[in-house]
Amino acid sequence: MRLWEFYARNSQEVLGLVGQHLYLVAISTGAAIVIGVPLGVLLTRRPAWRGPVLGMANVFQTVPSLALFGFLIPLPFIGGIGARTAIVALVLYALLPIVRNTYEGVAGVDPAVREAGRGMGMTDWQLLTQVELPLGFGVILAGVRVATVVSVGTATIAAAIGAGGLGVYIFRGVAVVDDTLILAGALPAALMALAADGLLGVAARRFAWRGK
Amino acid sequence: MSPNPLSPSPLRCAQGRLFGRGGTPGRSRWSLGLVALLLTGCAQRDRIVVGSKNFTESDLLGEIVAQQIARRTGLPVERRFHLGGTFVCHQAITSGQIDLYVEYTGTAYTAVLKHAPVADRDSVDRTVARDYAQRFALVWGKPFGFNNTFAITVRRRDATRYGLTRISDLTRVAPRWKAGFGYEFLERADGFRGLASVYGLRFASPPTAMDLGLTYRALAEGKVDVIAGNSTDGQIQALDLVVLEDDRHYFPPYEAAPVIRQAAITRHPGVAAALDQLAGRISDAEMRRLNALADVEHRDIATIARDWLRASLP
Amino acid sequence: MTKPLEVEGLGYDLPGRGKGERRKSRSLVRDVSFSVGAGETLVLLGRSGSGKTTTLKLINRLLEPTSGEVRVAGERAADLPVTRLRRRIGYVIQEVGLFPHFTVERNVGLVPRLEAWPPARIAARVRELLALVGLDPDTFAGRYPHELSGGQRQRVGVARALAADPPLLLLDEPFGALDPITRVELQREFAALEGRLGKGMVFVTHDVREGLLLGSRIGLMLQGRLAFLGTPDEFRRSDHPEVKAFMAAA
16 A cells, blocks of 8 residues: 555654654653643642633633644743644643543542541641642553643644644645545544543543442 | 536537426426526637636736726626636636736746747747647737846845856855746746756755745745746835846747637627737736736735726726 | 649630520530540440530631630640640540551651651551451551441541540540441440550440440530539439430430
């Protein structure tokens, strides 16, 4: 098939783009976890913040990806062309599933377990790290899974603003109406998304705790 | 790509009328709607569909052409602008989804007909007219009068500092520089690959690919050091950029002219006359002025076109 | 020797709704005083909403008293850091609240581990307590809560409360969620255990028979106040209308 020939001829470039794509997804998902998990935990401690924070994260997710890139480009520090802007956009996209699932995972812990833990003298931190996070981990991981799959897809659009990744092939193919090129970019991206979904799905199931 | 189901083919129109007969009462509203739809498809023969590529100049010229046809022939004109790049428009016109769009002779010569680039204008014009008529049943109108070639562009302060006036001068700085190009330029035969080989350009890393419109911003912000813009772009002056001379005459001439389907010309001879009125009316400087009105001053394209037509063809 | 628990004038007012003068607060607990000695069990009896669970939570500061004083083993509860206070009080609740991701052993050994006991000491203590509550350590130590029956879980809950050897135990309707047969079984075993442990216990229930069986004294709560405080025999003979209502239902 023409596609395999293409891969064979351009193996180095293909690997380079795959690497760029993984880089975009990994950095942005990592940052979203670092920001989103503590934020989700904070929402369980400050219920008044829940509406505004989740609302804002929801707004970011609703904005179409190309539009979000467009908003970010003119901004002074985080904007401009290239991978950095793309990563900022990807982080904003990944926030909602991660924050929301962290909140659900932690808040969903059996209240009796929480009361028993507090009543026996666990500090808030001990309760969080030894009880709430471990019990909520499966749900949190499910949120990370959604965020990762979304990121793999959105990262293809990042090529429009010069961030590289598999979107480069897709855009090039669209520009010259070359289906092989389009597929050369779309196929690995789709496989990447499926793989991430599968792996994280298995991991999430392993950590799902039965209630009582 | 499959042909547009609404394209004005006689067979389909006949089918439309056939379908209108009979049918149980419950389906009559459905079939009536379908008849209306197919009939409007047949009625498409009596309108002109004008397309354009996905950049400002193409939209501007498309709008000028559309308004010109409307005021001279009274035909209804449907606009399908900002379709995509060269190849998308070419597919659209050969499949009949559009009747007309503005193309550039050099682009047709190298990118569509896939000939190796030559700088001789007459040879390009002749070949393009002949091949388009024979292979695609497309007719070339008379050029508007300007040459929009690829502008290899750098920042003015770099041009001054490194003494850059010609593309050949780039070979000195290329190993330390980053290039940024749009996706079409990267893929086309008359694009980056040919340029790099003819001039012996070797950059530190492969060029950054991005949406063409963003390359100017990338250059101005220092994210890249050289881009391939268009010589009539309005932003060149506004962003204090310098265009390098094509000293080895690598690029063919890119004269803008309308390309229209033979079938449309046959059916509406008035359109040819309307388009001929535009021949030679837009110089390089004039095109640059119009582009600047749209890209730098952000004026409405339809208004720019209308004002220009009123002033130039009263 | 200081008593495990002394409570004086304990009160809990909810901030009122409404503005200005109409901003009257609602008292869930009002002017409650009692003490519990070592080896004693005070049963807090009352209808739903009488304030007995609230009183319990005021002792380990899951709710902060708005008036009065609590002293645990001689120290003022308000002066202690709250986690330190709670680790010196065993807490058993109706839903048990075992950590589903911990084995029985890790559940029971929770407070000792928080207090950084040496692992060997924790292990020994866990075995001792499991045996005490009638669960064979070898069988049950490695099991998870979802593998246990309701009765077994509550036994683990009691073992957990006793693990760090606290002077005071608070129990909030611990057998309320169990089936009648298991409930009676656990009540009997608990009654046998009470004397041996030598701890002060506050036992909340709405079941008057359970109260009469397990309490060395009964405190009957009515609308946030202690309507009666005395021995089970005194309870049976009392003329107080609320006591009589409860006795009638026994």
